[in-house]
Amino acid sequence: MRVDPADSLSEILPAEAFGHSVPASLSAALRTDVESVVAPGSPEEVAALLRWASKTAVGVVPVGTGAHTYPRYPSDPFVVLTTSRLTEIGHYEPADLTLTASAGARVGDLSTAMAVHGQWLPFDPPDVPNRTLGGLVAAGLSGPLWAGYGQLRNHVLGATVVCGDGRVLKLGGRVVKNVAGFDILKPMVGSRGDLAVITSLTVRLFPLPAVDRLLIVEASDISELVSTARAIATAPVMPASIVLSSTSVGGRLLVRLHGVSDSVGADQRRLEEHTSVSFDIRNVYELGDLLEGERDRDITGEFAVRLWALPSRIDELLVAVGQIPGVNLTADVYGGSVRVYLPDNLSDIKSVLMRLREDVENLGGTIRALRVPAEVDAFSYFTKPLVDERELATGLKQVFDPHGVLWRVE
Amino acid sequence: MTRPLPSAVVSDLSEIVGRRHVITDPDRLLVYESDGLTAYRIPPRAVVLPASTEEISAVVEVLHRKGVAVIPRGAGTGLSGGALSTPGGVIVGMARMNRILTIDPENRIARAQPGVINAHLTEATSPYGLYYPPDPSSQSACTLGGNVAENSGGPHCLKYGVTARYVTGLTVVLAGGRVMQLGGVGRDPYTTLDLVGLFVGSEGCFGIATEIEIRLLPITEGVRTLLGIFESVESAGRAVTKIIASGLMPAAVEIVDGPTIQAVEASVFAAGYPLEAGAALVIEFDGTEAGLDLDADRAEGYCLEEGAIEVQRATDPEHRTKLWRARKKAFGAMGRIAPDLLVQDATVPRTKLPEVLAGIDDIGSRYGLKIANVFHAGDGNLHPNILFDRQNQKELELVERASKEIMQLCVDAGGTITGEHGVGLDKREYMTLVYGPAELQAMAAAKQVFDPDSLFNPGKVLPEVEGAELGVAMKASTVS
Structure with missing residues (x-):
């Protein structure tokens, strides 16, 4: 059965909600063609759509831009709900360091508005300027900067969400400290749309650092940099981020220091003493391009996974990854996660993934799919939730999406 | 006058933790009749002091089988009546769960039992150049388990954030004594929903955290x-x-x-x-x-x-x-x-x-x-x-x-009813100032996922009127 939104939804959504498109990459992520896209313009319209979907047993796939959706299988039939019409900046009070915006607002646009006041949202996952705020939060993505600023989930102060059955919930608030009631906002962050559709968010902002310095060390073999990277991660200095990445000629370690000029200079000297390494320092003009290039590397690639283990085991993760020919990687050394970019033409993909999963899970870690080729099942080769966690997550799914309109809980 | 626990239940509990760790003497129970908010006083029927996850699990299993409400309690320094007993309830105290289990300086994490005093963790980790940032005013007395329950803050959370930012994993005892592992720093935090984040700040209404994995920071220069x-x-x-x-x-x-x-x-x-x-x-x-x-x-x-x-x-x-x-x-x-x-x-x-x-x-x-x-x-x-x-x-x-x-x-003014003390018993009625029926119902339903029979700290957090509709009203013990 195919859903024709013009026929089925024209009575509950205005004409502006129709005629929208999503990137072709979304069809690849969903493993099926996207035929129906609707763009509600308010929480009420989102609620109307979800109530309709609950009654008609049609699945709803919520996306921001649709360019960053993880590989999953929607129910059949389904419609894609894009937040592209929910783009308003609702309330921005720079003196409070808080911002409320609709879920479809682009992070890049928000950053422009915040920069005027010397503020920012200090998260740097791949392609962050082109993500929507709702997509960023639904994916729970912090990027390597979480070393210095904490994870995104701790800076989401409030949200309006629409549950799978159309209930609208206003969760949290717009103050930094708030322990009123059970924190049912927390499981929304990183839930990837399993529980509800986020329609607006209030987030905590930070002052832009006066100095943003990048320290660089390069080597002909990435493994030569691991011990230095770990020494920095355990030094009595708190860098904003520590990233280790493969390059065409070996490896590169990027350490970002934030602060005022005096403190950043002192931090650099302490790190040099601690590691006995002399860093190359880049100025701010080079820094922007270099960091963006590093952050956004391979975002159009077809095949990427994320590994995670105790930070002290990152050397072992890299050994496991190093056995796969032609891979590139970016490691968040402080957090213990590694993005692995695999070649599209990898032979015997399934056995490679099975071996990688075994290696990672033997380290007590996890492997998740970010983008996988169509022939790879989106679940089979990746770490399952703990049995107990899955049971609780399924219970919560029932609370927020009782008819199973949104994604299944993995 | 609170009804004493039946002797058979006392006997079962004593078998698990030892008779001296089951307090039933009314004079000794007076210590537990309130927390830091002394305006409310309800003596528990008994206080049980287990010393391990296994003992807590067994104690909860015995009490829940008898339909007795369990009220987890750290140091009792809370200021919202959250650790106050329910009529007919039994307090499970964390006083003997006071060991720091591991300190892992390489990964900057520690694993501790819930009865460890907040300030003691930093004392133990400072030789490694590490500390635990949340610093509630009561940090020389309050416990990590209490901090988890309340999502505690403190003066320095302006820069460093509150408890939730530092809790990376939990071992919890849930309804009927079931032991579960949630999260852990070595796992992708979004392999599933953020259950650790939901459990932190649940004020003892979801279960008991029996081991807490905590992120540490380097001591500032x-x-x-x-x-x-x-x-x-x-x-x-x-x-x-x-x-x-x-x-x-x-x-x-x-x-x-x-x-x-x-x-x-x-x-x-x-x-x-x-x-x-x-x-x-x-x-x-x-x-x-x-x-x-x-x-x-x-x-x-x-x-x-x-x-x-x-x-x-x-x-x-x-x-x-x-x-x-x-x-x-x-x-x-x-x-x-x-x-x-x-x-x-x-x-x-x-x-x-x-x-x-x-x-x-x-x-x-x-x-x-x-x-x-x-x-x-x-x-x-x-x-x-x-x-x-x-x-x-x-x-x-x-x-x-x-x-x-x-x-x-x-x-x-755009604010909320509690920033760090929790709702407990004291602020239940104010919850309707910040949340409507749909939000309160969703919170009650989330509690039921963890605690279907509402036997963990019933009658707290959610307002009584809505609570009654939602099956989470303060319930008296059914044990005879």
Whole structure:
């Protein structure tokens, strides 16, 4: 059965909600063609759509831009709900360091508005300027900067969400400290749309650092940099981020220091003493391009996974990854996660993934799919939730999406 | 009079933890009849003190099988009645769950039992150059398990965040004694839903955290503490706004008002503050030594621009302790002014502080109540302290009415009813000020996922009326 939104939804959504498109990459992520896209313009319209979907047993796939959706299988039939019409900046009070915006607002646009006041949202996952705020939060993505600023989930102060059955919930608030009631906002962050559709968010902002310095060390073999990277991660200095990445000629370690000029200079000297390494320092003009290039590397690639283990085991993760020919990687050394970019033409993909999963899970870690080729099942080769966690997550799914309109809980 | 537990149940519990760790003597139970909020007193039927996850699991299994409500309790320092027993309930105390299990400096994590005192964790990890940032005022007595239950904060959470930021994994005992593992720093945090984040701050209503995995931070190299004396709270508040808007990131920004200063100076905690001062502003910066003087200079300049009478800067640890004294000892000193003290807790957007403080002053005047303010000014977390005498029934009623008005005032300003003390029993009725039926129902349903029969700390957090509809009303024990 195919859903024709013009026929089925024209009575509950205005004409502006129709005629929208999503990137072709979304069809690849969903493993099926996207035929129906609707763009509600308010929480009420989102609620109307979800109530309709609950009654008609049609699945709803919520996306921001649709360019960053993880590989999953929607129910059949389904419609894609894009937040592209929910783009308003609702309330921005720079003196409070808080911002409320609709879920479809682009992070890049928000950053422009915040920069005027010397503020920012200090998260740097791949392609962050082109993500929507709702997509960023639904994916729970912090990027390597979480070393210095904490994870995104701790800076989401409030949200309006629409549950799978159309209930609208206003969760949290717009103050930094708030322990009123059970924190049912927390499981929304990183839930990837399993529980509800986020329609607006209030987030905590930070002052832009006066100095943003990048320290660089390069080597002909990435493994030569691991011990230095770990020494920095355990030094009595708190860098904003520590990233280790493969390059065409070996490896590169990027350490970002934030602060005022005096403190950043002192931090650099302490790190040099601690590691006995002399860093190359880049100025701010080079820094922007270099960091963006590093952050956004391979975002159009077809095949990427994320590994995670105790930070002290990152050397072992890299050994496991190093056995796969032609891979590139970016490691968040402080957090213990590694993005692995695999070649599209990898032979015997399934056995490679099975071996990688075994290696990672033997380290007590996890492997998740970010983008996988169509022939790879989106679940089979990746770490399952703990049995107990899955049971609780399924219970919560029932609370927020009782008819199973949104994604299944993995 | 509370009904004693049947001897067979006492016997079963004693078999698990030893008879001396099952308290049933009414005189000894008096210790547990309230928490830090002494306005409410309900003696439990018994107190059980297990010493391991396995013992907690077995104790919960016995009690839940008999339909007896379990109330988890750390040190009992909470200020919202959260660790208060339910009629017919049994308190499961964490006093013997007081071991730090592992310290892993390589990964900057520790694993601890819930009865470990907050300050003891930093004492244990400081030889490794690491510390645990959340620092509630009661940190020398409160426990990590209590901090998890309340999602506790403290003065330094302005820069470093509250408990939830540091809890990476939990072992929990849920309904019927089932033991579960949630999260863990070595796993992708979004392999499933953020269950750890949901459990933190659940006020003992979801289950008992029996092992807590905690992220640690490196001890900062230097600290600068400033004390600004102002003629009024308003001018101190304007200085705070200027400091934060300038892009400075202090570790803590605290204000004590004139009545509090007078109480402290009249007590054994006197710190030498001028009695005529309208407010004292404590500002602290920490981090790399090299940048701190510059930050402190800028903050001092903003204080002087806003009319500070004087600004002192700590030059050594003793001086720092002295500058903090009025803030840290404020609650103890207020005992000199009135026999009873209701410590309120609410948060407003920082920019709303001046109008909310004026409103609180007005409420105090209208009800003829003395209200002294101590607050975390940097994040808008207010603690209006209402001074009263509980023997005066009429005054007690006025305190309740004034409290509700203060809560409404804060909510109307875009704030919330509690920033760090929790809802507990005390603020259940205020929950409807910030949430509608749909949100409250969703919270109740989330609790039922963890605790389907509502046998963990029933009657807390969710308001009674809605609670009754949702099957989470305070329930008496069904055991005969």
